[in-house]
Amino acid sequence: MNQEFDKYKLYKASVQSTENDVVFLRDTYRQLKGKKAESLAEDFCGTFSMCCDWVKLGDNHNAVGIDLDAEPIAYGKENYLSKLTPEQQAKIKIMEADVTKPGLPTADIIVATNFSYYLFKKRNELLAYFKSVHDRMGDDSMFLMDCFGGEQCYSPNEEETEHEGYRYFWDQDTYEPVTNEAQFYIHFQLDGEAKRERVFKYDWRVWTMPELIEILQDAGFSKTHVYWEQNDSDGEGNGEFKRVERANEDCESWIAYLVSEK
Ligand SMILES: C[S@@+](CC[C@H](N)C(=O)[O-])C[C@H]1O[C@@H](n2cnc3c(N)ncnc32)[C@H](O)[C@@H]1O
Structure with a gap:
């Protein structure tokens, strides 16, 4: 049988749920800031699926995606951007750039997802990235990243x-x-x-959560909130994240969001 092998399509179907992620981003921003977010910056955006879902979610939404690899960007343009209306397409800007370099745009919400920042292996490299995110943020911006452990x-x-x-x-x-x-x-x-x-x-x-929280503090963030994934009736992660002070469980494998404020 001759089947199409489309690695980004399989990747999206297996590990991404950006249509749910953007709802979490919208609601979390509203809870923390008491107003509606409009702009999203997706660092390490790859095929920038989250940018596309963000502009679909609200008429006032706009997004910028940043990645240094032309291949996933080209895939996203052909397969995701092209499916949006011309008005939605005009609200997305893609930059082929290094997220560690200065001069990147600000946004209400800046995200680094799918653990992309784990590629920074030294504390000073991760601190420099967090500092550059902090510098880009306005007073009402928030920075969301995911992490895993267990x-x-x-x-x-x-x-x-x-x-x-x-x-x-x-x-x-x-x-x-x-x-x-x-x-x-x-x-x-x-x-x-x-x-x-x-x-x-x-x-x-593999960064631990306390390491990340301390490095975020050192980068200047005043608060970091932990959103811990909840379980379904079989004890498996259900894709819903609740703000916690402590997880009160020690799973074999867990995922959480860290949301930091300036
Ligand atoms: C794990 S993938 C995540 C892609 C996407 N965010 C997702 O959720 O599927 C990491 C991405 O980071 C990009 N990347 C790695 N280092 C980068 C850097 N310094 N600046 C910008 N993008 C970078 C890679 O090209 C790759 O597309």
């Missing part, structure tokens, strides 16, 4: 998820306790085909 990420393991027509594999290939560095891969296998290995590769440092 005992599962401190040893190699591979998780397989069955989808219609294909399997998705999240492979933690290595874990180094001295540095917290870990090598991750995404593999895919279309039905009836061999597994395609290492379609996406991530050479990361």
Whole structure:
């Protein structure tokens, strides 16, 4: 059988839910700031799916996506941007740029999702990125990033998820306790085909939540709120995030959002 292999389509179907993410962003901003957010800056935007969902969510919304790789940007333009109305398209700006460089635009909401900032392996590199985000922010801006943890990420393991027509594999290939560095891969296998290995590769440092909160403080952020993923009846993450002071559970594997204010 000759099937199309579209790595970004499979990636989106497996790991992204930007149509839900933007609702969380809108509601969280409203709760924290008491007003409506209009502008979104998506750092490490890849195919900038979140920018597209943000402008679809509100007539006053606009978005800027920043990524240094031309390939996912071109994919997003062809496959996501082209599906928007001309008015919506005009509200999105994409910059092929390095998020660590000065001169990036401000926004009500700045996001760094899918753990992209884990590529900064040294404390001073991560601090420099957080400082540059802080510098870009207005008094009423907020900065959202996701993070993960739990005992599962401190040893190699591979998780397989069955989808219609294909399997998705999240492979933690290595874990180094001295540095917290870990090598991750995404593999895919279309039905009836061999597994395609290492379609996406991530050479990361697994940052702990207290480290992140302290580095955010050092970068100048006055507050960081933790939004912890809630569980369904089987004890699995249900995609809903609630603001907590403490998680009060020690999951094998967890995901949370950190939302920081200037
Ligand atoms: C893990 S992917 C995440 C893509 C997207 N945010 C998502 O949620 O799927 C990381 C992205 O960060 C980009 N990237 C890596 N270093 C960067 C940098 N210094 N400045 C801008 N983009 C960068 C890569 O090109 C890649 O598209």
